[in-house]
Amino acid sequence: MPKEITFFCLLMGLSIAGCSSGEDQFVYSGFTDRNLSLDGGARIMPSGLIELTDSMVRQKGHAFHPSPVLFHKSGTVQSFSISFVFAILSIYPESGHGLAFFIAPNKNFSAAFPTQYLGLFNDHTNGDPNSYIFAIELDTVQNYDLHDINDNHVGININSVRSMQSYEAGYYDDKSGIFLNLTLNSHKAMQVWVDYNRETTQINVTMAPLNIAKPVRPLLSTTYNLSTVITNLAYMGFSSSTGTVTGEHYLLAWSFGINSPAPPIEITKLPELPHLGQKAQSKTLKITLPVVIMVVLLGACIITFVLVRRNLRYAELHEDWEVEYGPHRLSYKDLFDATEGFGDKNLLGTGGFGMVYKGVLPVSRLDVAVKRVSHDSKQGIKEFIAEIVSIGHLQHRNLVRLLGYCRRKGELLLVYDYMPNGSLDKYLYGKDGKTTLDWTKRFQIIKGVASGLLYLHEECEKVIIHRDIKASNVLLDDETNGRIGDFGLARLDDHGTIPEATHVVGTIGYLAPELARTGKATPLTDVFAFGVFILEVICGQRPIKLNTEDRQLMLVDWVLEHWHNGSLADTVDIKLQGEYDIDEACLALKLGLLCSHPFTNARPNMRQAMQYLNKELPISEITPNLSFSMLALMQNDDLNPYIILQCPSEMGFGTISTISGGR
Ligand SMILES: *[C@@H]1O[C@H](CO)[C@@H](O)[C@H](O)[C@H]1NC(C)=O
Ligand SMILES: *[C@@H]1O[C@H](CO)[C@@H](O)[C@H](O)[C@H]1NC(C)=O
Ligand SMILES: *[C@@H]1O[C@H](CO)[C@@H](O)[C@H](O)[C@H]1NC(C)=O
Ligand SMILES: *[C@@H]1O[C@H](CO)[C@@H](O)[C@H](O)[C@H]1NC(C)=O
Ligand SMILES: *[C@@H]1O[C@H](CO)[C@@H](O)[C@H](O)[C@H]1NC(C)=O
Numbered sequence: 164m165p166k167e168i169t170f171f172c173l174l175m176g177l178s179i180a181g182c183s184s185g186e187d188q189f190v191y192s193g194f195t196d197r198n199l200s201l202d203g204g205a206r207i208m209p210s211g212l213i214e215l216t217d218s219m220v221r222q223k224g225h226a227f228h229p230s231p232v233l234f235h236k237s238g239t240v241q242s243f244s245i246s247f248v249f250a251i252l253s254i255y256p257e258s259g260h261g262l263a264f265f266i267a268p269n270k271n272f273s274a275a276f277p278t279q280y281l282g283l284f285n286d287h288t289n290g291d292p293n294s295y296i297f298a299i300e301l302d303t304v305q306n307y308d309l310h311d312i313n314d315n316h317v318g319i320n321i322n323s324v325r326s327m328q329s330y331e332a333g334y335y336d337d338k339s340g341i342f343l344n345l346t347l348n349s350h351k352a353m354q355v356w357v358d359y360n361r362e363t364t365q366i367n368v369t370m371a372p373l374n375i376a377k378p379v380r381p382l383l384s385t386t387y388n389l390s391t392v393i394t395n396l397a398y399m400g401f402s403s404s405t406g407t408v409t410g411e412h413y414l415l416a417w418s419f420g421i422n423s424p425a426p427p428i429e430i431t432k433l434p435e436l437p438h439l440g441q442k443a444q445s446k447t448l449k450i451t452l453p454v455v456i457m458v459v460l461l462g463a464c465i466i467t468f469v470l471v472r473r474n475l476r477y478a479e480l481h482e483d484w485e486v487e488y489g490p491h492r493l494s495y496k497d498l499f500d501a502t503e504g505f506g507d508k509n510l511l512g513t514g515g516f517g518m519v520y521k522g523v524l525p526v527s528r529l530d531v532a533v534k535r536v537s538h539d540s541k542q543g544i545k546e547f548i549a550e551i552v553s554i555g556h557l558q559h560r561n562l563v564r565l566l567g568y569c570r571r572k573g574e575l576l577l578v579y580d581y582m583p584n585g586s587l588d589k590y591l592y593g594k595d596g597k598t599t600l601d602w603t604k605r606f607q608i609i610k611g612v613a614s615g616l617l618y619l620h621e622e623c624e625k626v627i628i629h630r631d632i633k634a635s636n637v638l639l640d641d642e643t644n645g646r647i648g649d650f651g652l653a654r655l656d657d658h659g660t661i662p663e664a665t666h667v668v669g670t671i672g673y674l675a676p677e678l679a680r681t682g683k684a685t686p687l688t689d690v691f692a693f694g695v696f697i698l699e700v701i702c703g704q705r706p707i708k709l710n711t712e713d714r715q716l717m718l719v720d721w722v723l724e725h726w727h728n729g730s731l732a733d734t735v736d737i738k739l740q741g742e743y744d745i746d747e748a749c750l751a752l753k754l755g756l757l758c759s760h761p762f763t764n765a766r767p768n769m770r771q772a773m774q775y776l777n778k779e780l781p782i783s784e785i786t787p788n789l790s791f792s793m794l795a796l797m798q799n800d801d802l803n804p805y806i807i808l809q810c811p812s813e814m815g816f817g818t819i820s821t822i823s824g825g826r
Contacts, residue, residue, distance in 0.1 A: 187420060187421050187422065187423060188418070188419060188420035188421065188423055188425065188426055189228075189418065189419055189426070190416075190417075190418035190419075190425070190426040190427075190428060190429075191416060191417045191418065192415075192416045192428055192429045192432040192433060193210075193211030193212070193415065193416065193432060193433060193434040194207050194211050194212070194213050194226075194414070194434075195207070195209075195210075195211040195434075198229045199213070199226045199227060199228065199229060199400075200225075200226070200227040200228075200229050200270060200400075201213075201224070201225065201226050201227075202224065202225045202270075202272070203215075203216070203222065203223045203224035203225055203272075203282065204216045204217060204219060204222040204223065204224035204403075205224035205225055205226050205403075208434075208437075210434040210435055210437075211434035212413050212414070212415060212434045212435075212436070212437075213226050213401070213413065213414040213415075214411060214412070214413055215262055215401060215402070215403035215412040215413070215414060216403045216404065216405050216409070216410070216411065216412050217409075217411050218253075218254075218405070218409045218410070218411060219405060219409065220405055220406065220407055220409055220504065221277045221278065221404075221405060221406060221407070221504075221506075222277055222404065222405045222409070223272070223275065223276075223277040223281075223282030223402065223403065223404040223405075224282065224402070224403050224404075224412075225270075225272055225282060225400055225401065225402045225403075226400050226401050226414060227270050227398050227399065227400035228398065228399045228400060228419075231396040231397055231398050232396070232397060232398070232399060232419075232421065233395065233396055234266070234393045234394070234395065234396070234397050234421070235390070235393075235394075235395040238390065239361055239390045240359070240361060240388075240389045240390045240392075240393050241361055241421050241422050242358075242359055242360050242361045242362075242421070242422055243358075243359050243419070243420065243421045243422070244356065244357065244358045244359070244419070244420050244423070244424050244425040245264065245356070245357045245399070245417070245418065245419045245420075245425050246354060246355065246356045246357075246377075246417075246418050246425040246427075246428060247264060247354070247355055247401070247414060247415075247416060247417040247418070247428075248352050248353065248354050248355075248373065248414070248415040248416040248417075248428060248430075248433060249262060249301065249352070249353060249355065249401075249412070249413060249414050249415065250350065250351060250352040250353070250413045250415065250436050251301075251303065251347050251348045251349070251350075251410050251411070251412055251413070252348075252350045252410065252411040252413070252436070252437070253348050253409070253410035253411065254466065254469060255408070256348075257303070257304075257314070257348070257408050258303050258348040258408060258409065258410025259278075259303055259304040259405055259406050259407075259408030259409060259410060260277070260278055260279055260281060260302065260303065260304045260404050260405060260406050260408070261281060261300060261301050261302040261303045261304065261347070261403070261404075261412075262281070262300075262301050262401060262402065262403035262412045262414075263281050263283060263298045263299060263300040263301065263320070263401065263402050263403070264298065264299045264355070264357060264399075264400075264401055265283055265296055265297065265298040265299075265399070265400060265401070265402055266296070266297045266298075266393050266397050266398070266399050267283075267294075267295065267296045267297075267397060267398055267400075268295045268296075268394040268396075268397055268398070269398060270398050270400075272402065274288070275288070275402075276404075277404035277405060277406060278404060278405075278406035278503065279304065279306045279308075279309060279324060279406070280324055280404065281298075281300060281302075281324055281402055281403070281404050282402040282403060282404040283296060283298060283324065283402050284296070284323070284324055289323055289324055289325075290322065290323045290325070291322060292322050293322075294322040294323075295322070295392055295393065295394050295397075296320075296321075296322055296392075297320070297321055297389060297392050297393055298319075298320040298321075298402075299317065299318070299319060299320070299355065299357050299368055300317065300318045300320050300324070300326060300329075301317055301332070301347050301355070302314075302315075302316050302317075302318060302326075302329075302347075303315060303347050303348050303410065304406070304408060307523070307528050309324055309325045309326075310325060310326075311326075311329070312329055312330075312331065313331060315331060315332050315344075315346060315347050315348070316329045316330060316331055316332060317329060317330060317331075317332050317355075317368060317370060317382055317383060318330075318383075319366055319368060319383055319385055319387075321387060321392055322392065327385065327387070328383050328385045329383070330382055330383055331344055332344065332345045332346065332347050332370065332382075333345045333370070333382065334369065334370055334371045334372075334375070334378045334382055335378055335379075335380040335382070336378070337376075337378055337379055337380075340380070345370065345372065348410060350436070351372065351373075352373050352413075352415055352433065352436060353370060353371065353372055353373065354370065354371055354372075354373060354377075354428065355368065355369070355370045356368070356369040356370070356377055356381075356425070358381075359389060363386065364386045364387060364388045364389065365384065365385070365386050366383075366384070366385050366386070366387060366389070367381035367383070367384045368381055368382055368383040368384070369381040369382055370382055373430055373433075374430075399419065401414055401417075406503060407499065407500050407503050407504040408500065411437075413436060415433045415434055415436070416428045416432075416433055438458075438462065479494070479495045479569060479570060479571050492567060492568065492569060493524075493566075493567040493568065493569045493576075493578055494569065495569050495571060495576070497524065497525050498522065498533050498569055498576055498578065500525055501522030501523055501524050501525060501531065501533065502520040502521065502522035502533055503522075505518075505520050505533075505535070509521045509522060511532060511585070512585075512586075517534060517535045517536045517537055518534075518535050519532055519533065519534045519535075520532070520533045520534075520535070521533075521581060522581075524578075529566070529580075529581075530580075530581035530583075531566060531578050531579060531580065531581050532578070532579045532580070532581045532582065533576055533577070533578050533579075534576065534577045534578075534579065535574060535575075535576055536574070536575045536576070536577065537573060537574055537575075544570075544575075548568065548570075551565060551568060551577070557618075557619075557623055557627075559614075559615055559618045560611075560644065560646075561611040561612060561614050561615030561618070561644065561645060561646050561647060562615050562618070562619075562646055562647050562648075563579050563580055563582060563638055563646045563647065563648035563649075564579065564580045565577060565578070565579055566578045566579060566580065579648065582638035582639060582640050582646065582648070583640070583641050584638070584639035584640065584641065584643055585638065585639065586634070586635050586636070586637065586638050586639070586648075587608065587634045587635070587637040587638070587639060587645065587700070588633075588634040588635040590639075591634055591699065591700065591703050591736075592703070592705065600643070601739070601742065602739060602742060602743035602744060602747070602748075604643050605700050605701065606744070606747055606751065607643075607644070607645070608637065608639070608643070608644070608645035608700065609645070609696075609697055609700055609701075609751060609776065610773075610776050610777075611644050611645035611646070612632070612637055612645045612647060612693065612696065613693070613769060613772055613773050613776055614773065615645075615646065615647045616629065616632070616647070616689060616690075616693060616769045617769040617770055617772075617773050619647075619689075620686040620689065620768070620769050621768075621769065621770060626686060628684045628685065628686060628688070628689055629647060629689050629692075630684050630688075630689070631649060631670060631673075631692070632647070632673065632689055632692040632693050632696055633670050633672075633673050633692065633695075633696060633699075633706075634696060634699050634700065636648055636649045637696070670692075671707070672695060672705070672706030672707045672717075672718075673691070673692035673695045673696070673706060674688075674691075674692075675687065675688040675691035675692070675759075675761075675763075676761050677763060678691070685763075686768065686769065687763045687766050687768070689769075690758050690766045690767065690768065690769060690772065691758060691759050691760075691766065692759075693758050693769075693772070694719075694754070694755045694756065694757065694758025694759030694760070694766070695718065695719065695755070695758075695759050696755075697751055697752075697754060697755035697758065698718050698719060698722055698734075698752065698755040698756070698759070699718065700751075701734070701735055701736065701748060701751050701752055701755065702718060702722065702734050702735065702736055703736030703737070703738050703739075704718055704736075705718065706718045706719070708721075719755075719756065719759050721734070722734050722752060722755070722756060723756055726752070726753070726756065731748075731749055731752055731753075732745060732748065732749070734752060735748050735752075750775065750776070750778070751776070754767075754772060754775050754776065758772060
């Protein structure tokens with residue numbers, strides 16, 4: 164053998180023999196004194212067990228055979244066999260996320276994610292053919308994205324946590340041929356065999372309880388040429404991960420053979436599994452009565468502690484009056500699990516009212532958005548919940564459906580349908596500078612929002628005022644239909660439950676002047692905000708912008724000025740690059756101006772607005788005539804003289820709003 168190669172291998176801390184483990188087979192019955200490389204939560208316990216993960220959340224752990232194995236011979240992966248004994252313990256009926264045997268090109272899994280990625284992949288490497296990872300997963304959580312069949316399955320995975328083949332955990336009885344299922348999270352040790360044949364490229368996976376010999380019929384069998392997956396020199400080991408559901412994952416024994424069967428594991432020599440809640444120290448403890456009692460007490464204490472902690476963690480606020488809203492109430496634990504513990508990974512955004520998280524409801528597997536709103540005051544909460552629930556009954560294709568709520572101390576959680584395309588403002592003011600919404604979609608969104616508002620104002624049982632129509636409260640569903648969200652939240656301010664709340668509710672720039680003055684929301688104050696919203700969508704600009712002298716310029720004033728100068732088309736969003744329907748654009752702009760008219764009697768109601776948009780009322784009727792406006796302004800006793808004084812000679816629009824309060 165050339166010196167350089169020997170030297171190279173020595174550098175790696177291995178001899179050539181070491182490169183191939185110096186052995187074609189091995190068997191470990193228990194791991195005491197074994198030189199396995201461990202990382203993450205993995206540790207070898209005094210009894211010889213390997214604990215890959217304990218009950219910590221979002222943990223990963225790996226145990227590797229220390230030296231790599233030379234798998235290839237003349238460019239082909241050799242036949243190999245492995246067998247191992249594992250056990251999963253959890254004090255809960257569910258445990259997560261499972262463990263896997265794997266073969267990988269290196270031992271560096273620092274970038275892999277726990278949870279459903281099993282500590283082997285992350286969102287980038289999952290599915291990447293350059294991962295060169297072969298794995299057998301024992302999965303205890305059903306993940307729909309990964310097409311998991313259930314929460315108790317065995318799978319063959321190649322470069323992905325999405326299994327190429329999987330089946331419920333269990334085995335075929337040799338005598339009867341009947342399939343008998345096994346529960347992975349059963350606190351019982353079980354054995355698994357993985358066999359690969361180089362000629363046929365067949366992969367067999369078999370499992371059985373400890374007292375049963377290897378069944379003849381494998382649980383899983385497929386063919387895949389692993390020569391394209393396993394690298395020449397590769398590491399073998401075990402990986403495990405937890406998420407918000409956790410479990411203790413143990414390895415008791417492991418054997419391996421290349422071009423030979425895996426040596427049998429001596430079942431009688433296996434280390435003992437710990438009892439629940441008590442780590443595997445029992446072997447070192449003298450089993451005398453007082454100790455047993457102590458251990459039992461300790462176990463009870465730990466379980467009580469865990470239960471109490473769990474209770475505190477998932478504590479909710481319930482009051483008698485809420486009974487009737489039972490069906491709309493969701494448990495905090497479900498929401499906690501759905502959003503993976505409100506983790507950063509699931510954070511969709513932070514709005515004025517709090518954080519919004521994406522989640523998947525446990526049983527229905529429905530995608531949801533969970534909004535956490537802080538509310539400290541009890542005042543008004545009853546009415547608020549009543550309103551929220553009544554809105555929850557509403558079904559309209561332009562409204563975001565509210566699915567339910569949950570209440571905790573100081574906090575309200577609202578659960579909505581998940582809108583995959585996010586909020587509209589993102590598209591209008593996207594930083595990338597390129598248009599993501601073409602004309603047809605914009606016009607369709609405006610019509611959709613109009614239709615949703617018409618429904619709220621006129622078509623459902625009682626009049627519902629949204630109070631906070633704006634681009635960031637319009638969400639886009641999977642077909643980019645506009646849907647109105649965040650109902651009633653503006654209302655929450657009325658009750659002073661948001662610390663910095665003012666009496667006037669709504670967003671500056673969208674506030675109708677009479678609302679700013681009186682604080683009284685009406686359907687026509689929604690129409691005003693809708694008018695501003697239309698201009699926002701057509702112009703691709705925010706309702707208030709700063710001009711070069713740092714002065715606030717109202718979008719409405721700017722559009723109005725262009726209208727007077729006969730250059731209305733110049734206000735259309737330049738990001739559309741001229742690709743729009745000029746008639747529709749002018750119609751929408753004029754309607755926007757009309758809706759955001761300072762005088763309520765000049766604004767159309769939503770039904771009329773809808774008719775204009777559908778071209779059922781002629782566009783010529785829309786004439787936001789300013790002289791008329793001024794006249795009306797003078798005649799309206801109702802108006803605050805201060806506002807009249809604030810009106811500059813020509814345009815009385817935006818300046819009114821600038822004195823209005825709000826968030
Ligand atoms: C474990 O590794 C160390 C050095 O890495 C070596 O000295 C020791 O003999 C090894 N023990 C076993 C049991 O292989
Ligand atoms: C492991 O991989 C990460 C990135 O994937 C890298 O930052 C780190 O340096 C690597 N560690 C070792 C010991 O190679
Ligand atoms: C295993 O099979 C039994 C009997 O068929 C069934 O009742 C049980 O639900 C199954 N267990 C699992 C985990 O599927
Ligand atoms: C897989 O199982 C079948 C059925 O028992 C057997 O005929 C075949 O040889 C096995 N293949 C391997 C690679 O062990
Ligand atoms: C598997 O792939 C290797 C390398 O691509 C090739 O040499 C070998 O013939 C293939 N084995 C089978 C059985 O097709």
